Amino acid sequence: MTSQIKFFSNNRSLTSLLATFLMASTTVGCAGSGFDKAVRTDVESRIATVQPKFGACYTEALKRNRKAAGTVVVSFVAKANSGKFEDVKVVRSDIGDPELDKCVIDQVSALTLDKPVKNQVLVEYPIAFSAHD
Numbered sequence: 001m002t003s004q005i006k007f008f009s010n011n012r013s014l015t016s017l018l019a020t021f022l023m024a025s026t027t028v029g030c031a032g033s034g035f036d037k038a039v040r041t042d043v044e045s046r047i048a049t050v051q052p053k054f055g056a057c058y059t060e061a062l063k064r065n066r067k068a069a070g071t072v073v074v075s076f077v078a079k080a081n082s083g084k085f086e087d088v089k090v091v092r093s094d095i096g097d098p099e100l101d102k103c104v105i106d107q108v109s110a111l112t113l114d115k116p117v118k119n120q121v122l123v124e125y126p127i128a129f130s131a132h133d
Helices: 037-048 051-064 098-109
Strands: 002-006 009-015 019-024 070-078 085-093 120-131
Touching: 037 120, 051 098, 051 120, 070 098, 085 098, 085 120, 098 120
Parallel strands: 002 120
Antiparallel strands: 009 019, 019 120, 070 085, 070 120
16 A cells, blocks of 8 residues: 655745755645654655755756756655655656756655655655745
């Protein structure tokens, strides 16, 4: 059985001198499937650990296109029992920068839930990037 979790905009931010990215926090899950608030919190905590790396990815994107801004939505599965984030892919990108997409995928692919659950969890997580003057 797979639980599903989707995150939407919440306005948490990570700032590098030129870049901000906003994460999300609203969820949708499958009742009775092992998905709960603890899983959502765990996913958010894991993603938060790579915020500085997302900022570095975005800073590089701004060097390629100083007007780069928008949302990158990643989809991944937190595997049952191990919690490893696998099958990571960009399902939508407003920015259109393949190097940024790859950088985000690489960062998310390195993550694992702190407390794995017995059912895998399907996650969609948007990351909004915008430049500061």
